[in-house]
Amino acid sequence: xxxxxxxxxxxxxxxxxxxxxxxxxxxxxxxxxxxxxxxxxxxxxxxxxxxxxxxxxxxxxxxxxxxxxxxxxxxxxxxxxxxxxxxxxxxxxxxxxxxxxxxxxxxxxxxxxxxxxxxxxxxxxxxxxxxxxxxxxxxxxxxxxxxxxxxxxxxxxxxxxxxxxxxxxxxxxxxxxxxxxxxxxxxxxxxxxxxxxxxxxxxxxxxxxxxxxxxxxxxxxxxxxxxxxxxxxxxxxxxxxxxxxxxxxxxxxxxxxxxxxxxxxxxxxxxxxxxxxxxxxxxxxxxxxxxxxxxxxxxxx
Numbered sequence: 001x002x003x004x005x006x007x008x009x010x011x012x013x014x015x016x017x018x019x020x021x022x023x024x025x026x027x028x029x030x031x032x033x034x035x036x037x038x039x040x041x042x043x044x045x046x047x048x049x050x051x052x053x054x055x056x057x058x059x060x061x062x063x064x065x066x067x068x069x070x071x072x073x074x075x076x077x078x079x080x081x082x083x084x085x086x087x088x089x090x091x092x093x094x095x096x097x098x099x100x101x102x103x104x105x106x107x108x109x110x111x112x113x114x115x116x117x118x119x120x121x122x123x124x125x126x127x128x129x130x131x132x133x134x135x136x137x138x139x140x141x142x143x144x145x146x147x148x149x150x151x152x153x154x155x156x157x158x159x160x161x162x163x164x165x166x167x168x169x170x171x172x173x174x175x176x177x178x179x180x181x182x183x184x185x186x187x188x189x190x191x192x193x194x195x196x197x198x199x200x201x202x203x204x205x206x207x208x209x210x211x212x213x214x215x216x217x218x219x220x221x222x223x224x225x226x227x228x229x230x231x232x233x234x235x236x237x238x239x240x241x242x243x244x245x246x247x248x249x250x251x252x253x254x255x256x257x258x259x260x261x262x263x264x265x266x267x268x269x270x271x272x273x274x275x276x277x278x279x280x281x282x283x284x285x286x287x288x289x290x291x292x293x294x295x296x297x298x299x300x301x
Contacts, residue, residue, distance in 0.1 A: 017045065025053055063087055069094040071183040072269055074301050077101055077111025086113055088182045091276055093126050095119075097182075100299070105263050109186055109301045116297040117158030120179060124155050128180040128276075132216040137166040137286065138175040144292040147196065162226055162283050163290035165197055172218035176282035178231075183271030184300035187230050188262030189245040191296040195226060196254045197289030206248035206284070210238040213280060223284035225249060226291040228259075232266065233275035241270075245279070263301065 019037045020028070028034075030048040038046050038053070046053040062068055063076025069087040070076040076086045076099070086099035098114035120127060124142075131152075133139030140162045142155035147165035154160070163175050195201035206225030211217060214231060225248020232241040243264045251257040271277040281293060 063099075066094050066096070071271070072185065072300065073097075073099065073111045073113035073182075074109070074185050074269065075183075076113075081111075088113055089273075090182050091128055091180050092273075095123060095127075104299065105188060107186075107263055109263065112188075112299045112301050113182065114297065114299055115181060117293075117295050119158070121154075121156045121158035124158070129178060130216075131160075131177045133164070133175045134216075134218050135169040135171060135173060135286075137169045138164050138173050138283075140164070140175045140177050140281075142177070144294055147290055158296075159292070159294055160281065161290050161292050162281050163197070163201075163285055165288050165290055167288060168222055168286040170221075172221050173223075173284050173286035174212065174216065174218040174220075174282065175284070175286075176213070176216060176280055178278045178280040180276050181230070181271075181279055181298065182300055183269055183277065184266075185269045186263040186265045186301035187243060187245070188264075188299040189228065189230075189296070190258070190260045191228070191246070192256070192258045192294050193226070193250075193291050194256045194294060195251070195289070195291040197287075199288040200253050201226065201289040201291060202285045203251055203253070204249050208238050208242070208244075210242065213242075213282065218284070220284040222286045226281075226283045226285065228279065228281045230264070231278045231280055232270040233272070233277045234270070246281075248283075262299075 017035050017037045019039050032050040034048040036046050061081045062079040063070035063081040063086045066087050069089050071089055082101050085096050087096050100112045103110045104112045131140050139150050141150050142152035142160045144154050144159040160177050202224040204224035206227040207220055209219040212219030227248035228246035230243040234241050246259050
């Protein structure tokens with residue numbers, strides 16, 4: 001990398017800073033204090049601080065760089081962000097996600113970020129998630145290879161099993177897996193499932209117990225339905241703080257089925273750093289029954 005020491009510039013004289021893409025800049029061997037103009041994702045004037053390039057000027061479009069992430073895809077679009085990817089906050093971390101700046105679903109809403117099982121699987125070590133099962137005969141797992149194992153064999157693929165091929169131990173039951181998601185105003189959901197079990201998976205509209213689902217408190221003795229919801233992150237009420245992605249009644253008995261729903265609209269952006277939103281899959285169906293979610297895709301606006 002060539003270097004120029006400038007002691008004085010006359011009035012009317014301009015200084016052209018060398019331009020590089022992020023890839024080119026990362027291949028340089030700069031001295032501390034070196035300046036460049038980044039021409040792509042992190043567009044703007046950057047200085048080498050001895051360990052990384054730090055944005056000084058530019059990159060004003062929210063969502064365009066890891067140093068200037070957006071909270072939601074809508075925020076990024078409203079700020080004028082375009083391109084194939086967007087940088088969004090999920091919890092305390094920032095992630096580069098696939099981005100669609102178009103009016104993707106024809107509802108007048110432009111700016112969508114893709115969050116699917118592959119993305120989650122690749123980032124599972126830093127995205128907050130929880131699996132819960134009580135009694136332990138209903139423990140779920142990130143596992144679409146085995147009907148009863150509690151090992152997370154497919155965590156890196158982001159695919160999971162709700163319920164378990166085990167005899168019910170009695171009492172109220174609940175099996176859930178939840179993942180943190182970015183703030184958003186609208187959500188579209190698609191998933192492919194396979195249900196099974198020696199006593200046949202029970203389908204039907206699930207019991208909407210807000211506190212039980214939010215706090216992982218078993219609330220029903222062998223209920224029905226394999227469901228999915230989007231939770232706002234706020235300890236409020238079902239009508240204000242839950243969107244139903246899957247009502248639990250897509251089929252009858254064991255077998256393959258799918259869901260494609262949305263966009264579902266909160267009406268205003270949901271999710272803050274103190275109350276991040278989650279997607280939750282679950283069931284209270286406890287007798288030798290389960291459901292695999294073999295792939296899933298969420299698009300958030």
